[in-house]
Amino acid sequence: MDAFLADPSVFSGVWAGMAAVCSLKLWLLVLSGVFLGMTVGVLPGFGPPAAMALLFPLVYVLEPLPGISLLSGIFYGAKYGGAVTSILMGIPGEADAVATLFEGHPLALGGKARQALAAATLASFTGGMLSSLGMVLLAPVLSRAALFFGPAGRAAVMACALLLVAFTSPGGARRSLCMILLGLVLALPGMAPVYGTARLTFGFWQLSEGVELTSLLLGMFGIGDLLAALLSDHEKKTEHAFAPVPPLKRLSAFAAALRGSILGFLTGLIPCGAGVTASFASHALEKRLSRHPEQFGNGAWEGLAGPEASNNAAAMASFAPLLLLGLPTNPIMAALLGALTIVGVVPGPSLPESQPDFYWGLIVCLVMGNVLLLALGLGLAGFWAYLARLPFRLLWPVILLLCLTGSYVGADGISGPVQCLFFGLLSVLLRRNGCSPAPLVLAFVLGPKLETHLLQALLSVW
Amino acid sequence: MSSFRTSVFRHALRALLLAAGAAALLDSPPVLSSGLPGPGLWPRLSGALLLLCAVLLPSKEPDERSCTSSSLRRALGPVLSCLLWIVLLQPAGWLPATFLSALLACRTGGCSMKESLLVCLLLSAALWLGMEKLLRYSLPQGTLFVLACGV
Numbered sequence: 234m235d236a237f238l239a240d241p242s243v244f245s246g247v248w249a250g251m252a253a254v255c256s257l258k259l260w261l262l263v264l265s266g267v268f269l270g271m272t273v274g275v276l277p278g279f280g281p282p283a284a285m286a287l288l289f290p291l292v293y294v295l296e297p298l299p300g301i302s303l304l305s306g307i308f309y310g311a312k313y314g315g316a317v318t319s320i321l322m323g324i325p326g327e328a329d330a331v332a333t334l335f336e337g338h339p340l341a342l343g344g345k346a347r348q349a350l351a352a353a354t355l356a357s358f359t360g361g362m363l364s365s366l367g368m369v370l371l372a373p374v375l376s377r378a379a380l381f382f383g384p385a386g387r388a389a390v391m392a393c394a395l396l397l398v399a400f401t402s403p404g405g406a407r408r409s410l411c412m413i414l415l416g417l418v419l420a421l422p423g424m425a426p427v428y429g430t431a432r433l434t435f436g437f438w439q440l441s442e443g444v445e446l447t448s449l450l451l452g453m454f455g456i457g458d459l460l461a462a463l464l465s466d467h468e469k470k471t472e473h474a475f476a477p478v479p480p481l482k483r484l485s486a487f488a489a490a491l492r493g494s495i496l497g498f499l500t501g502l503i504p505c506g507a508g509v510t511a512s513f514a515s516h517a518l519e520k521r522l523s524r525h526p527e528q529f530g531n532g533a534w535e536g537l538a539g540p541e542a543s544n545n546a547a548a549m550a551s552f553a554p555l556l557l558l559g560l561p562t563n564p565i566m567a568a569l570l571g572a573l574t575i576v577g578v579v580p581g582p583s584l585p586e587s588q589p590d591f592y593w594g595l596i597v598c599l600v601m602g603n604v605l606l607l608a609l610g611l612g613l614a615g616f617w618a619y620l621a622r623l624p625f626r627l628l629w630p631v632i633l634l635l636c637l638t639g640s641y642v643g644a645d646g647i648s649g650p651v652q653c654l655f656f657g658l659l660s661v662l663l664r665r666n667g668c669s670p671a672p673l674v675l676a677f678v679l680g681p682k683l684e685t686h687l688l689q690a691l692l693s694v695w
Numbered sequence: 696m697s698s699f700r701t702s703v704f705r706h707a708l709r710a711l712l713l714a715a716g717a718a719a720l721l722d723s724p725p726v727l728s729s730g731l732p733g734p735g736l737w738p739r740l741s742g743a744l745l746l747l748c749a750v751l752l753p754s755k756e757p758d759e760r761s762c763t764s765s766s767l768r769r770a771l772g773p774v775l776s777c778l779l780w781i782v783l784l785q786p787a788g789w790l791p792a793t794f795l796s797a798l799l800a801c802r803t804g805g806c807s808m809k810e811s812l813l814v815c816l817l818l819s820a821a822l823w824l825g826m827e828k829l830l831r832y833s834l835p836q837g838t839l840f841v842l843a844c845g846v
Contacts, residue, residue: 294832303802407753411712414745418719421741425724425734431726432734456773463769627810631798631818634793635778638822642832647784654777659711661770665751666708683739691732 245589262299263598266306267605271613273307274330282674284311285403286450287635290642297576298591300600300641304572308565309548309602312612316353316541321346329544332512336529336536343532347614350536353541356490360542363494364501364549368596371553384693385396387559389684391679394560398672416676417683419444426693427686438650446571447643449677452656453670455636458630460661486538486583491521497543501550501562511547512540521553547597556580556592558663559682564671662668705754712749716742774805788837794819 266288273284284307294302304513315330320337333353340349345560374664399409422433423443434440500511519539520529554560559580563566573580585592640653660670719742761768774794783792784789796813801811 329835363742396696405753407748407751411745411748411752414741414748415712415715417741418715418738418745421719421723421738428734429727430734433719433722433738435718456777460770466768500761602789623732626801626804626806627774627814628775629773629804630797630806630814633776633800634780634818634822635798637777637796638789638793638834641784642826647781650777650781650784654774654781657777658774662708662711666705680741686731687737691736 244355256299256516258559259299259302259598260601261486262295262303263306263326264600264605266303266442267310267314268609270310270312271314271317272605274311274317278461279321282450282454282564282671283361284301286447286455287563287632289447289450289568289572290639293642296599297578300526301569301572301578301591301595302472304569305552305595305599306602306605309545309568309599310606310609312545312548313354313357313541313606313643316351317546318355319613320353320537329512331621332540332573333537333539333544335516336531337531339530340534340537345532346684350614351611352486352538354607356486356538356541357545357610358495358603358607359487359490360494360497360546360648361542361549361606362499362600363491365596365600365603367498367550368553368599384686384689388683388690390558390560391683391686392561395676395679395683398675400403404667404669408666409672412668412670412672413665413676417675419449420680422470422675426681427688439484439646440499445640445644445652446651446678447648448649449641449656449674450568451636451640452653453660454676455632455639456657457660457664457670459636460657461633461664462625463629464661472683486534487534489515489539490542492522493539493542493544497546497548498541498550499545501547502554511543513541514527514603515543522663549603556584556595557582561678562676564674569674569676602682624633633656709752710743712752716741716745716749720746762839763781772800775803776800784835784837786838789834790823791837792838793822 242667269288285304285493288303288307291303293530295303312329313337316333316337319330319334325480337349337353340346364605394492400406400412404412420443422440422449423431424441425432428475431441493511494516496515497511500514516529516536519533519535520526523529523533523535525533553564555566555570555573559570559581561570570580578584619665636657637650640649641647644648644652663673712747719743721740723742725733726735726739727733728735739771741834776799779799780796783795787795797815797818799810801814802808806814823834
């Protein structure tokens with residue numbers, strides 16, 4: 234704490250960040266990102282990776298801070314959006330919202346749907362704000378600690394991160410290891426790092442720049458999610474009755490939200506599917522601490538607020554290792570790392586000093602995005618209920634054409650949509666075999682950097 | 696029939712992983728370059744590990760509820776729409792390719808003709824406005840359109 238208070242660069246950095254975000258266009262983009270993220274989170278079967286992938290091509294045309302803020306807004310907006318379907322329909326919009334379902338849906342069935350949505354919104358807001366504060370306080374500490382990492386240390390951290398993801402991802406360690414290695418191999422074609430020679434192009438000039446990240450993301454999560462939903466009986470699952478929305482009355486789970494925020498922040502810093510881990514851990518903690526544990530499973534407010542706060546706190550905290558260490562802790566952060574590379578922002582311990590406008594501007598955007606999330610969440614509960622009831626047959630053609638157009642823009646040619654379709658079919662094959670595509674994407678983004686650090690380390694001692 | 700499909704999926708994934716690992720192992724540059732670690736070190740290491748993991752990949756228990764004939768037919772719609780879009784894009788241009796692919800997707804998805812036309816028109820118009828006017832990204836006009844204008 235003394236280091237933070239004695240460090241004038243933090244205050245000047247925050248001031249620079251606030252100056253950087255004085256733009257109506259930026260706020261509209263943040264608002265759009267949060268709204269789109271919440272919308273995507275509400276739609277069952279369509280997760281935030283797909284929404285981020287759809288808007289990924291915008292990174293090429295927007296300036297760095299607005300582009301990254303837009304994608305970030307989708308991320309934490311979707312964390313809240315997933316809770317909406319969990320509470321209203323008993324269908325988790327994404328994996329992180331499963332723990333929310335345990336208490337949120339019984340509350341909705343008991344006629345307290347709007348209260349439950351409001352509690353989830355306030356809990357998400359609490360988690361996001363406290364986590365953002367943690368990032369501000371942690372930045373000098375993490376920056377100084379990261380300076381001790383050379384190429385060998387960075388390579389070791391990345392390898393450990395991939396192994397940790399392998400052992401904590403759904404499907405088991407062997408399947409996840411296969412996915413990670415497949416991701417590393419997919420990242421090989423094109424120019425070799427350090428040496429700059431072409432490799433594994435098999436005579437195709439289209440592979441000279443490697444597999445395109447946008448096409449991979451859109452294929453794996455856009456078309457892949459779509460095909461997976463069509464292969465299951467997805468349409469039937471959306472036709473559930475939803476509870477009416479009575480007015481808000483209760484805010485008794487603030488302490489649970491605080492505990493969840495701290496838990497989520499700490500787990501968000503490490504790479505192991507933090508949102509899911511944090512939300513389940515928070516639910517278990519609240520049940521352990523509650524004076525009335527028998528209420529859990531029947532609509533306990535603490536069991537709703539804690540997981541929601543931890544979920545959003547973990548989402549915010551995952552920005553810290555990404556920005557300060559260049560280490561993505563989940564596939565969404567991996568996509569953001571790709572976006573940062575495209576816009577020319579080099580994440581690392583020197584980022585707060587070398588690009589203070591961007592770094593502190595992004596933190597201010599994260600804070601204000603949480604405020605917007607609070608306003609939208611409290612104001613749009615009825616709208617989410619309507620959107621979640623739209624027939625899936627009207628939504629998936631839109632998703633499909635957005636994926637194809639986006640992949641065309643990303644690759645600036647027909648190879649993009651071809652790769653997108655290939656990865657969509659690959660995603661189906663992987664899911665049919667119990668493999669999650671998330672470790673593959675993480676490894677794809679980390680692979681070139683891991684190879685670079687490893688080669689640098691070996692060359693320094695050879 | 697469903698167990699046959701499950702078996703096909705399982706073997707297809709293993710074959711894909713083995714092919715990817717073999718390609719990385721066999722088609723890479725040399726491991727050493729002038730006596731130093733070269734651009735082939737990492738690909739060969741990754742390829743070898745992938746081959747090993749592919750051999751050790753566990754089999755998944757077949758799920759009788761999934762991958763029925765009707766679900767495969769449902770999933771065929773997006774695939775055919777994608778292929779149609781890819782085939783039409785360069786000769787016909789983005790707008791006709793998008794409209795026709797969206798129409799195929801809607802019809803195979805179970806939408807009525809009215810719903811399909813509405814979704815296609817709105818989607819094509821919104822995307823075109825967003826890309827061309829808002830983002831100033833030139834979408835392909837198509838060879839046939841260019842030829843027609845030239846004539």
